[in-house]
Amino acid sequence: MPFQPLPQDQPSCTVECPACGHRWLVYQQQLGLLGSCTVCDAARPRYTGSVAPGSGRQVSFGSFRRLLDEPRLLSLIEEALGLRPLYAERFADAQGREVPLEDIHYALQGNAEWQGQVYNLHMSRAR
Known part of the structure; x- marks a missing residue:
């Protein structure tokens, strides 16, 4: 099974x-x-x-993708990870290399502070 x-x-x-x-x-x-x-x-x-075990504030990859139109999430990605949005669901690092969206989600979920910010964005939209 x-x-x-x-x-x-x-x-x-x-x-x-x-x-x-x-x-x-x-x-x-x-x-x-x-x-x-x-x-x-x-x-x-x-x-x-x-990813940040035990915090209870995980946001699934699907929910994370649905937040990509949120300016506060884009700002977090730029400020915390140093990535800039290209278009749609694509981001690039300082050297212009594309960074997989899964890696961005993983990095944000792996830091308790960033995870909390993503969770708060998700919950404010869910309400």
């Missing part, structure tokens, strides 16, 4: 493909059960850590 998360569960662990470096969030229960990278299809991504 495949893993089925509970409705209140949120992915909290990050895995990285050893071949292409792509990172994405998974549920803790999925560690060790993962098949292949969603980008290059290489087998067995490796665990790289959890």
